[in-house]
Amino acid sequence: MELEIVLREILKNTFKNSEIPDDITALCMGDIEEWDSLGNFNLILAVESHCQIQFDMNELETLSSISLLLKAINNALSK
Amino acid sequence: MKNYVIGSTSNLLEKNVAWSALLKQSSVSFQSYGDISSGLMATNDIGVIIVIFLEDLIQNSLGDYSLIEKSNQAFFSLVEKRMMESDEPIIICLASRALTSAVASARNDTRLKAFHHGLITKLVEIRNTSNSVYFINMDDVFYGRGSDQIFSDRNWYFGRCRLSVDGLAILANSIAEIVHRISNPPRKVLVLDCDNTLWGGVVGEDGLQGLVLGQDGLGQAFVDFQKECLKLSRKGVVLALASKNNEQEVWDVFENHDSMVLKREHIASSKINWHEKALNLEELAAELDLGVGSLVFWDDNPIERSKVKAILPEVLVIEAPKNVIEWPNLINNLDCFSSFEVTTEDVHKVDQYRARAGFVRDSKYVDDTTSYLKSISLKPKIIPICEANLSRAEQMCKKTNQFNIRSKRYTLAELTSQNSDPNVDLFLVQLSDNYGDHGLIALVGIHYAPVNIAFIDTFLMSCRVLGRKLESWILNEALKLAKQRSVEHVLVDFIDTGRNSIAKDFLVTHGLSPSNRSNQLLQTVNQKALGKQEGILYELASMSFEIPNLEIYDGT
Numbered sequence: 001m002e003l004e005i006v007l008r009e010i011l012k013n014t015f016k017n018s019e020i021p022d023d024i025t026a027l028c029m030g031d032i033e034e035w036d037s038l039g040n041f042n043l044i045l046a047v048e049s050h051c052q053i054q055f056d057m058n059e060l061e062t063l064s065s066i067s068l069l070l071k072a073i074n075n076a077l078s079k
Numbered sequence: 080m081k082n083y084v085i086g087s088t089s090n091l092l093e094k095n096v097a098w099s100a101l102l103k104q105s106s107v108s109f110q111s112y113g114d115i116s117s118g119l120m121a122t123n124d125i126g127v128i129i130v131i132f133l134e135d136l137i138q139n140s141l142g143d144y145s146l147i148e149k150s151n152q153a154f155f156s157l158v159e160k161r162m163m164e165s166d167e168p169i170i171i172c173l174a175s176r177a178l179t180s181a182v183a184s185a186r187n188d189t190r191l192k193a194f195h196h197g198l199i200t201k202l203v204e205i206r207n208t209s210n211s212v213y214f215i216n217m218d219d220v221f222y223g224r225g226s227d228q229i230f231s232d233r234n235w236y237f238g239r240c241r242l243s244v245d246g247l248a249i250l251a252n253s254i255a256e257i258v259h260r261i262s263n264p265p266r267k268v269l270v271l272d273c274d275n276t277l278w279g280g281v282v283g284e285d286g287l288q289g290l291v292l293g294q295d296g297l298g299q300a301f302v303d304f305q306k307e308c309l310k311l312s313r314k315g316v317v318l319a320l321a322s323k324n325n326e327q328e329v330w331d332v333f334e335n336h337d338s339m340v341l342k343r344e345h346i347a348s349s350k351i352n353w354h355e356k357a358l359n360l361e362e363l364a365a366e367l368d369l370g371v372g373s374l375v376f377w378d379d380n381p382i383e384r385s386k387v388k389a390i391l392p393e394v395l396v397i398e399a400p401k402n403v404i405e406w407p408n409l410i411n412n413l414d415c416f417s418s419f420e421v422t423t424e425d426v427h428k429v430d431q432y433r434a435r436a437g438f439v440r441d442s443k444y445v446d447d448t449t450s451y452l453k454s455i456s457l458k459p460k461i462i463p464i465c466e467a468n469l470s471r472a473e474q475m476c477k478k479t480n481q482f483n484i485r486s487k488r489y490t491l492a493e494l495t496s497q498n499s500d501p502n503v504d505l506f507l508v509q510l511s512d513n514y515g516d517h518g519l520i521a522l523v524g525i526h527y528a529p530v531n532i533a534f535i536d537t538f539l540m541s542c543r544v545l546g547r548k549l550e551s552w553i554l555n556e557a558l559k560l561a562k563q564r565s566v567e568h569v570l571v572d573f574i575d576t577g578r579n580s581i582a583k584d585f586l587v588t589h590g591l592s593p594s595n596r597s598n599q600l601l602q603t604v605n606q607k608a609l610g611k612q613e614g615i616l617y618e619l620a621s622m623s624f625e626i627p628n629l630e631i632y633d634g635t
Contacts, residue, residue: 013096034094041238042095049244060237 003070010050014043028065040064047073081167081262084118085128085254086110088135090239097248101255104262112239119157123165126261128254130217132241133175133195144194155201162209166490168261169209170254171202174217174241177226210470210491213257220253221246256414264478266395266415267369269311270360272378273322273329273351277305277341279403282328293338303407305340312345316416317367320349321359321376356383357390368543375415379403452547452631455513459552459632462507462519464498471519472507475539480578482550482585483539484571485614502527504560505537508553510544520544523557531567538571538582550585551628558622567622570594574614586617589626594618 004024011020011027015034021027029040044063048054053076055063063069083105085091091098093109101107107128110118113135118127136147162169175195199216206214221229229246242250274281278301279291291298312318318341322329329351333343348366350359356378364371372393378384379399388396395415399406464472469491476489489497498505508521521544524537535557540550561569571591573583586592594616 014094016094038090038093038238041240042092045092045234045244046096054233057233057237060233 003073006050007047007066007070007073010043010046014046015039024066025070026066044069051077053077081105081126081258082124083107083126083128083258084110084121085130086115086118087112087130088115088132089113089235089241091130091250092238092240092247095244095247095251097244097251100252101258104255105258116154116157119161119169123161124167125165126168126170126258127161128170128172130172130174130250130254133173133198134241136198137191137194142188142190144190147194148197151198151201155205158205158212162205162212166211166492168211168213168258170213170215170257171206172215172217172250172254173198173202174221174250176230176241177218213261215253215257217250217253220249224249260414260417265417266316266375267373268317268319268347268363268367268375269308269416270319270321270363270374270376271308272380272383273320273324273332275379276377276399277301278332278336278339282332283324287332287336290332290336292336297403298338300404300407302338302340304403304410307407307410309340309345311410311416314416317347318345319363319367320346320351321356321363321378322349322351323353323356324351326351355386355390357387360387360391360394368545375413377410449628449631453633457510457512457547457549457632459549460509461556462509464494464505464507468507468519469494469498472505472522475519475522475541476537479539479541480576481542482545482582483576483579484582484586485536485574486539486576486579487537489537497524497526500526503536504557508540508549508556510547510549512547517541517544521549521553523553525557525561527561527564527566531565533561533564533566533569535569535571545581548628548631551589551626552632554589555626555629558619558626562622569619569622571617571619572614573617590620590624591617592620 008020008022008024011024011032015032018032018034020032027035029035029037032039035043040063044055044060047069051073053073055072055076059072063072081104083101085107087110090112091109098107105126115129115131118129121127136151137144140147158169158171202214202216206212224245229243229249230241231243231246234240234243240247271277274283277292279297280289282290292301293299308318320329326349329349330343333339333341333346348363350363352359356376360374360376361371364374367373370393371391374391374393375395375397376384376387377397377399378387384396384398387394397409397413400409462468472494473489473491476487476494480486494505497503504523504525504527506523507519508523509519510517510521520541522537522539523535526534526536528534538550538553538557540553558569569591571586573586575583
């Protein structure tokens with residue numbers, strides 16, 4: 001739950017010109033205008049810096065929604 | 080806000096937070112990655128930033144660099160063409176990934192090394208021919224962090240970005256610093272505390288011989304710190320003292336301590352007393368005829384520092400670490416003083432400011448300004464514009480705010496074309512007096528229009544020679560030139576910038592008053608492309624108007 005709040009802050013920071021809904025759990029790439037493939041990369045990099053984690057290439061290519069991102073973060077943090 | 084276009088050989092991740100410092104001060108449009116040339120063809124009023132990664136250039140070469148050399152040639156000629164046509168900055172960054180193994184370094188492809196060095200040499204050469212080109216060798220900047228931290232293979236393969244998040248942040252901040260420096264003038268004065276700053280200990284308590292200075296260890300650190308101060312002074316930074324001491328004791332150290340690197344003559348101005356330092360800094364700035372925003376303050380005492388910060392936020396206060404051994408390196412890396420364009424004027428500036436401080440001090444004691452000014456043997460000289468002094472003329476156009484009638488920020492190219500126009504007289508004025516050689520300190524441009532009109536387009540004078548009535552002499556010289564062309568009407572267009580009221584006062588006291596006559600005159604002026612009236616038009620009462628204050632300059 002706490003992670004969701006953090007993630008929403010990162011979304012707000014990364015997509016500065018977009019309105020971020022309160023509930024982000026169902027969001028996918030493309031739902032927000034700035035969240036295109038470049039935006040997705042910037043989002044992932046921001047998540048990595050914030051959580052001090054590093055995804056590998058294979059993971060990176062699958063991370064295209066908040067739910068997948070949350071799962072991957074939890075997974076990386078528990079390692 | 081200045082506009083920039085940025086292009087790179089790989090992806091710079093537009094909209095990444097790394098760019099926020101740059102975006103705060105300029106509006107930047109990103110070219111699609113791989114495109115480093117179309118930015119160079121943007122309209123001439125836009126600055127260009129280009130980021131080149133060596134690995135991108137050679138990725139398809141398989142060891143044969145001749146084709147890349149060719150495309151580099153094309154790129155360089157684009158850069159050269161742009162720097163001829165536009166005065167806006169061109170910032171070029173070059174980065175390369177370091178080799179990580181000693182064996183690789185020993186046996187590295189020498190052709191690649193030669194190619195890399197050739198590229199750097201060419202970029203340095205281009206930078207040295209133009210005031211608007213800036214070259215950042217990112218390797219220098221990245222070195223401190225280490226290549227592995229800076230570059231990211233994963234980011235490259237996933238998103239065509241060579242850099243890690245950290246690397247991108249360092250690149251973006253380096254560019255932001257350069258952009259900031261281009262539009263903000265460097266600081267000019269380093270104000271130093273004495274006790275526990277220039278030497279260890281308190282001279283009032285420990286005495287001359289008790290000071291920590293010059294011995295091994297800590298005493299050497301103070302010596303090295305002074306050496307760095309002296310180096311800055313040689314580069315044109317003015318040194319001043321603000322210290323709570325008995326003045327005589329401080330000068331005693333300067334004059335009689337064997338290990339002092341700084342001597343009394345290196346200090347342009349000083350306030351050694353028990354007043355608030357903020358007050359002293361204000362006085363120092365006034366004496367040197369600079370704003371407090373030109374000052375950098377170095378004091379070991381955190382309380383003095385925070386007081387100055389609170390009272391004078393424009394002063395740059397250095398947060399000097401407790402440990403003095405860190406100071407020499409810190410001061411060596413300060414970039415608040417570094418100016419991009421070192422004109423020969425800068426080298427003499429220290430002498431000029433010192434002379435200026437002497438001038439202000441002495442004039443307090445002389446009532447009769449005219450006889451005082453006569454006594455200091457003012458020697459002004461008209462200097463025609465030539466290649467060697469053109470950049471000084473441009474610099475003055477850019478920087479002069481107070482005594483400036485139109486404040487037109489002419490570029491090198493514009494000044495060159497004015498200078499070659501037969502209908503324009505453009506000249507500089509040099510001044511020396513008993514206080515020193517002030518160098519080139521004024522610029523005048525007179526544009527002649529048909530029916531015997533002279534339009535004074537440029538009349539500006541550096542603030543460091545104000546108070547010498549030199550403007551009277553210059554106007555008189557300008558009128559002499561105008562008379563040679565049988566001019567009958569002299570017009571001045573005063574553009575109020577809110578900071579140049581001193582120039583307006585000058586007009587009024589020199590026979591120039593707002594012109595209410597003949598639209599015909601106005602029209603003629605407006606037809607001249609160069610001298611369009613934009614402010615309030617002033618006209619000289621008559622060609623035989625007696626210019627005041629000339630007696631000061633009788634002997635010249």
